[in-house]
Each structure stands twice: as C-alpha cells, then as structure tokens.
Amino acid sequence: LTPSELPPLSSHIPPEPLTVGQSFGSLKPAEGRSKATWLITTDENSEFLKINKDQFLTIKTKFEQAEYQEKCSLVCSCGEYKAWSKQIIDELLHLIEWIDYPQNTIIASEGFRCPFIGYLKIGECHVLRKVDVVKLEQNGTKSRQLRQVVMGKITAPDSFGE
Numbered sequence: 001l002t003p004s005e006l007p008p009l010s011s012h013i014p015p016e017p018l019t020v021g022q023s024f025g026s027l028k029p030a031e032g033r034s035k036a037t038w039l040i041t042t043d044e045n046s047e048f049l050k051i052n053k054d055q056f057l058t059i060k061t062k063f064e065q066a067e068y069q070e071k072c073s074l075v076c077s078c079g080e081y082k083a084w085s086k087q088i089i090d091e092l093l094h095l096i097e098w099i100d101y102p103q104n105t106i107i108a109s110e111g112f113r114c115p116f117i118g119y120l121k122i123g124e125c126h127v128l129r130k131v132d133v134v135k136l137e138q139n140g141t142k143s144r145q146l147r148q149v150v151m152g153k154i155t156a157p158d159s160f161g162e
Contacts, residue, residue: 067098074157075093080162107125117160117161117162120159121156123156125160126153127152128151130146131146131147
C-alpha cells in the first residue's frame with residue numbers, strides 16, 4: 001500500500017511508535033482497540049522478526065504443556081497433595097507461577113502470615129529463628145545480641161506457608 005491508498009488517520013487516536021524489542025500482533029483480538037489498526041514503517045530501514053501465528057501457537061502450547069507437567073510433578077511429589085483429586089490439583093496448578101529468589105532473600109518471617117504457599121523446586125532454604133544471646137566480652141562485661149540460628153532446612157519438593 002502506498003500512503004495515498006491508506007484511509008485517513010483518525011485524529012482521535014494518537015500514533016503509538018514501536019521501538020526495538022517491542023512487538024505487535026496477537027493470537028486473539030486486543031480489547032479496546034479498533035480492528036482498523038495500521039502498522040506503518042516510518043524509518044527507511046525497518047527490520048522485523050516474523051513468526052507464523054499457527055507455528056507460534058504450536059510452540060506456545062508445547063511450552064505450556066511442559067510447564068504444566070513440571071508443576072504437576074512438583075505438587076504431586078509433596079505428600080500432602082497425594083490424596084487430592086485430579087480436578088483440584090488441576091485448579092491448583094493453574095494458580096502456580098515460578099519465582100526465582102536471589103541467595104539470602106527472606107521469603108517469610110516469623111510472626112507474620114506468609115502471603116503465599118511456596119513449593120521448593122530446586123535449591124535449599126534455611127528455617128531461621130532469632131535468638132537473644134548473652135555474650136561475655138574479653139573485659140568481663142556481658143552484652144546481648146540477636147543471632148539467627150538454623151532450626152531446619154527445606155529442600156525440594158517441600159512446601160511452606162500452609
């Protein structure tokens with residue numbers, strides 16, 4: 001299409017420029033957007049990565065199935081959930097999202113309600129308790145310090161926060 005063949009642009013909708021790393025197109029219509037959306041290149045050298053929708057949907061479905069199986073394997077390996085029905089486990093699996101935490105991150109704290117239930121996929125978490133310790137200094141004086149003591153460990157496939 002040449003610019004003269006395009007319908008007039010509505011003055012109600014400001015143009016939204018795309019920059020490197022952004023995408024356009026969807027497998028389902030975007031809500032609140034007109035069906036008469038136009039993509040117009042404004043630079044002389046515009047380069048795009050193109051993916052066939054059907055092939056993309058196939059790959060996306062395979063990825064989602066693999067992720068579902070991974071979640072199912074993890075949850076089913078937790079003893080507490082072995083008696084649950086397939087339907088309830090299926091509902092649970094659709095609520096799970098993977099989160100990576102850096103080392104030494106406090107995920108839950110004693111005295112506070114944990115806002116989520118966590119399933120350990122890989123790695124190890126320490127269960128710590130703060131203990132008030134009396135320390136005898138070299139000069140004979142006593143001082144009090146709070147120390148964290150490892151009370152236990154959580155390893156895969158354990159869960160916490162229930």
